[in-house]
Amino acid sequence: MTTPPSPDQPEQQYYPAPAPHPATPERSKDSYYPAPESQPASPFDPEEPDPYQAAIIAGVGTAIVVLVLLAYWIFSNRPEPVAAPPATTQRPQVTTVAPTTTAAPTGALPGYTPEFLTARCEFFLDTDVEYECGWLTVPEDRQNPDNGSEVQIHVAMFESTNPDAPDDPIIYLDGGPGGSTLDPLEFSFSQAWQPLLDDRDLILFDQRGVGFSTPSLDCPEERDWAFSVLSIEMTPEEERASELAAIEECRDRLVEEGVDLAQYNSAENAADVSDLRIALGLDEVNLLGISYGTRLAQTIVRDHPTGIRSVVLDSAYTPEANVISEGPANFDRALRELWEGCQLDSDCDAHYGNIEERLFALVDQYEAEPTIASVPDFLGGGSWSVLFDGEWVLGTVFQGLYSDQRIQLLPQLIEELEAGEMSTLTLLTSNTLANSEFFSLGMHLSVQCNEEVTFTTQADIDAGLAGFDKIAASFEGSSNLGDFMLAACDLWQAGSASAIENEPVMSDIPTLVLAGEYDPITPPAWGAAAAENIDGATFVEFPGLGHGASIAGDCPLSIVFEFYNEPDEEPDTDCVAGMSRVDFTIAGEPPPPLALVPFTEELLGTTVSGVVPEGWTPLTDGTYIRGASAVDQTAILQQVLPLVGPDELVDLFADQFDMSQGPDKTSTRESELGTWQLYRGEAESFSIDIATARVGKSTALILVISDASERDQLLGELLIPAIDAFRTG
Secondary structure, three states, X not given: OOOOOOOOOOXXXXXXXXXXXXXXXXXXXXXXXXXXXXXXXXXXXXXXXXXXXXXXXXXXXXHHHHHHHHOOOOOOOOOOOOOOOOOOOOOOOOOOOOOOEOOOOOOOOOOOOOEEEEEOOOOOOOOOOOEEEEEEEEEOOOOOXXXXXXXXXXXXXXXXXXXXXXXXXXXXXXXXXXXXXXXXXXXXHHHHHHHHHHOOOEEXXXXXXXXXXXXXXXXXXXXXXXXXXXXXXXOHHHHHHHHHHHHHXXXXXXXXXXXXXXXXXXXXXXXXXXXXXXXXXXXXXXXXXXXXXXXXXXXXXXXXXXXXXXXEXXXXXXXXXXXXXXXXXXXXXXXXXXXXHHHHOHHHHHHHOOHXXXXXXXXXXXXXXXXXXXXXXXXXXXXXXXXXXXXHHHHHXXXXXXXXXXXXXXXXXXXXXXXXXXXXXXXXXXXXXXXXXXXXXHHHHHHHHHHOHHHOOHHHHHHHHOOOHHXXXXXXXXXXXXXHXXXXXXXXXXXXXXXXXXXXXXXXXXXXXXXXOOOOOOOHHHHHHHHHOEOOOEEEEEOOOOOOHHHOOHHHHHHHHHHHHOOOOOOOOHHHHHOOOOOOOOOOOOOOOOOEEEEEEEEOOEEEEEEEEOOOEEOOOOXXXXXXXXXXXXXXXXXXXXXXXXXXXXXXXXXXXXXXXXXXXXXXXXXXXXXXXXXXXXXXXOEEEEEEEEEOOEEEEEEEEEOXXXXXXXXXXXXXXXXXXXXXX
């Protein structure tokens, strides 16, 4: 469940950490998604790079930083820190609209024909994988299909790299509810989704109300509000009133545009997936749901089981579970896993000691004396000024428990904050704010108000908070957990679901249920309960993982592949016993020496070869990242850029990275390719070394991003050897 997506974990979605949904300021997506169709037909003078080439360079620069910072996860999931508040706002007047009750699904589709037409993809993605896009058109309200209101769902179909791939593709169901799959695909595809293509074709889509699908239930009104109050301190009452006013403004606009907010829920989502299978002419499909996507998968199985060959439920959120009232207990359980995990790790226990006591002391400290710090904006450039209070600190830990790459950082984060060091906190927050671009608050409200809040009372929420005094304030101040949702849903008016949306789903379709030990929002117990209702289901809990286990490592993925290939057989899960617990980061430990291995790639029409560190992860276009943690920015980019000079190229990167110092020329180095000019620069939270050399009318480029503490090591062990080994042709 989410707020916006992670590439920390592309599922990247369910609920965020307690707080309002942060949002990105208005900006064109063209600033980071270059538009291929804008490429000019005629060549430009090599000393005057054409606009398309500049867009490619800017896009690559952004992708490096964002992907490194958001280090797949996501989609994990987007943290939702506690945003600070604006001035006192009078409590908004709620316009009451008579709520409708959603009819219980019958499993039969009304009298209409779903249409699918191929079309250009609305997103930008640089990949060698074959794919095509299109639009599924269905009625907004299937009970009244002739009223003229339609939904257009944007779909992308990716071809498997397996030449013998079976003709039953995987359909991925995203989380949130409200998380976009296609909009952030440039940042999540290579690490999250491309591995699935080793086995089968893959279908990705933006659910109704989300991302590129229309109508969009995005709420820029609320996002603008959230960014306007990032550095403002206000009372909980002031914050609640002003956020509700922004939500009301969004609702009024959507209703005026003719959107029926009661038609954006899991039952309609499930019918959309069934219609998609029919429109594409697919006899059978396999479902992969993560977080809210598991609730959607169960709704599909219940209402439209025809053609469903197998189902993977990852981080299960079942209809009978209540994330609003059970949230405090789920978070408390995950925190206890963290305390125990550090105690069982001798290095963590010896270095950090009692992190439970230290964390809550920090929360009290920051709540009493909030601190304003600068947070880099890696998508749009510049930075935000953010007020960090105790709820924000605790919310960052909550979100950190989603991903194994973040979990390992949490003891270090606590120690840094005690020393007044905020670099890790601001990097994690940057991830949060960047990802809010890809989250539809309106869709989130329509789903949760219709089928979760309908079955939730204030007494349920109060009972859920009982006994959790240390974390209660975070849920009381949350904008999508706790009793804020009761007020928001009174305002949103998305109708009320029938009782079936609060009941367990029984099934005999082959199902694999996965859970992560540290998951703070959909605990393993929910997955175990889901498996008990499904004949022959296999339940697997993974040590050391959080939310979105299926795409978090080789072992989970191998189990998923084996299950899809033989869904009627219990998959081999022996690899789970070999998985290690969390390897917590110990501050001050020197990185191991690098071992370099050769690489060869076709980059922008030129064959490039050289060396890269062994074990680093390829992203795209000659880019490799170390990915040692969720905030490890260490990366190397090696390319040949046509029709652009070295000076223009360096200037473009300096602008893209918003360098605070440099880049300054430092030295030159001779290699078989020619003379390389070396540059050194500083951005807000990392160091950048650049080397360029002329290759005819093109420029060879090697760029290394690092932490300042490792810069000298990477200069000698990576940049210089990469220069010496770089070849073209």
